[in-house]
Amino acid sequence: MAKRIQISQHGGPEVLQLVDIDLADPAAHEVQIENKAIGINYIDTYFRSGLYAPASMPSGLGTEAAGVVSKVGSAVTVLKPGDRVVYAQSTLGAYSERHNVDANKVALLPDAISFEQAAAAFLKGLTVHYLLRQTYEVQxxxxxxxxxxxxxxxxxxxxxxxxxxxxxxxxxxxxxxxxxxxxxxxxxxxxxxxxxxxxxxxxxxxxxxxxxxxxxxxxxxxxxxxxxxxxxxxxxxxxxxxxxxxxxxxxxxxxxxxxxxxxxSLFGYITNREELQLASSELFSLIASGAINVDVPEQQKFALADAQQAHKTLESRGTQGSSLLIP
Ligand code: NDP
The missing domain is CATH 3.40.50.720 (NAD(P)-binding Rossmann-like Domain)
Structure with a gap:
């Protein structure tokens, strides 16, 4: 069993419900990750409101988190239980205690970067990377x-x-x-x-x-x-x-x-493990060097059960920088 935030219909923050689910073992190309910090992204509100459509209902929500690998699918060779990792993927469900993730969407986390820093910066930092370095190379x-x-x-x-x-x-x-x-x-x-x-x-x-x-x-x-x-x-x-x-x-x-x-879209730029590695290593070195600071204010760290409040705050333009859910 694992707790996760789930939607059964589109609507305002009130449709976000905390439920218990039976979590299957990871498929051959997946790893199971025990989430330690979950990144909240504006795109999560689009999937909740119905601007974007989840693949099916009921649906999990959320696209990124940082944590520890707890189980490894039979075909995965690049990750092992105990690895500190961060992931971003277009498949929904990161608002959860544990989640099965395609191993190609997972990056190893350098020791210098905490779970909270990683969840605050990964999807958003990879986005800035492709925008400023690839879509148009800012000089x-x-x-x-x-x-x-x-x-x-x-x-x-x-x-x-x-x-x-x-x-x-x-x-x-x-x-x-x-x-x-x-x-x-x-x-x-x-x-x-x-x-x-x-x-x-x-x-x-x-x-x-x-x-x-x-x-x-x-x-x-x-x-x-x-x-x-x-x-x-x-x-x-x-x-x-x-x-x-x-x-x-x-x-x-x-x-x-x-x-x-x-x-x-980020997922048009991160399409395989090599692209993920290249972009994330550039991001991680800027964070580790202190050039990019992603510390999250305490009032923007929400318990998983308080996802409704987190969405209300984000959509009311009441946040600065990144926000997190802590399982
Ligand atoms: P933000 O933390 O930037 O939150 C959204 C901000 O938008 C608000 O804080 C607010 O800042 C501003 N804003 C302006 N008008 C409105 C409005 N009418 N309602 C609400 N907010 C408004 O969110 P994220 O950092 O998570 O994402 C930023 C944007 O980047 C989102 O639009 C997201 O969808 C997009 N994105 C796109 C990706 C891609 O690959 N295409 C990947 C990642 C993010 P202020 O008060 O200063 O105006």
Whole structure:
């Protein structure tokens, strides 16, 4: 038996229920992991609300956690019981005490990184890795726009940009979040509840604007983001925190300067063990060196049984950086 958070229908945080399940032994290519810290991601709210559909109902929730390998499938050679590990996968169910995971989605955790740091940083840090290093390779001294800079993904992006010597302009929803983003390495911030995003980006860049915008806010910022781009610039739309972008007339890309748009997902960049190893080793060395700090504030560590409250806090824009469930 294992406790897990389960949904039987879509809805608000109240549909998250703590239940006992019979957990099978891991399949041949899986390992069973005793979760020590579980990462909360905004995508979890999409699967709960119905914006994204789980494979079947009832469904577990959650895509990442850190813990200890307790059982190993018959075909697994790269992991053994007792290994400290972290995982991120598109299959749901990480909101649980124990979980069976495809061994190719699991990375060994260096001793210098705690379970909580790993669960706070893995999926979000791998996301920042592909965004800044692969989708568009941000250069030293380059100025670019990154929305929700004080969020989980955002605070890692601020620190990674600083490590690259790049100049991240971060949008934020409050003065306190602006301070935090600046302290984490943002070059400049824009409070998008009070300031005009495109106008401020133009001012900050002496009218040049930017070659790339990373937008996870979605519906509310789509058009302003396009207005921040230079001719032939790249719009990276990678999330829906305010709702999905829909009904786009492609002619807008022509009107705003022959722009490019991409809508990437982490799981299109991490498709095998080699890609996972490459990206995670870069992330782990930045965390171990102190260049990226992912310590989670105590008020953002929730018991597994308090998943409802964790989702309420995240969706009310009440969090800074990452949040965790502790089984
Ligand atoms: P965050 O911690 O960033 O939380 C979301 C933040 O978005 C809020 O704190 C808030 O910050 C901002 N926001 C702006 N408008 C709204 C709104 N209307 N409602 C709620 N929040 C709003 O979450 P994560 O770090 O987990 O994820 C960030 C984004 O990245 C999400 O959209 C997620 O889906 C996306 N993502 C995409 C991936 C991919 O590969 N495509 C992978 C990982 C994450 P503020 O108050 O400062 O505005």
């Amino acid at each position: 030293p001294d380059e100025v670019f726009l990154f929305h929700a800079a004080a969020g989980g993904v955002g605070l890692i992006a601020c620190q990674w940009a600083k490590a690259l010597g790049a100049h991240l302009i971060g949008t934020v929803g409050s003065a306190e979040k602006a301070r935090l983003a600046k302290d984490s390495g943002a070059w400049a911030t824009i409070n998008y509840r009070e300031e005009d995003i495109a106008q401020r980006v133009s001012e900050l860049t002496d009218g040049k604007k930017v070659r790339v915008v990373y937008d996870s806010v979605g519906k509310d910022t789509w058009e302003a983001s396009l207005d921040c781009l230079q001719r032939r610039g790249l719009m990276v739309s990678f999330g829906n925190s305010s709702g999905p972008v829909s009904g786009v007339n492609l002619a807008i890309l022509n009107q705003k300067g022959s722009l490019y748009v991409t809508r990437p």
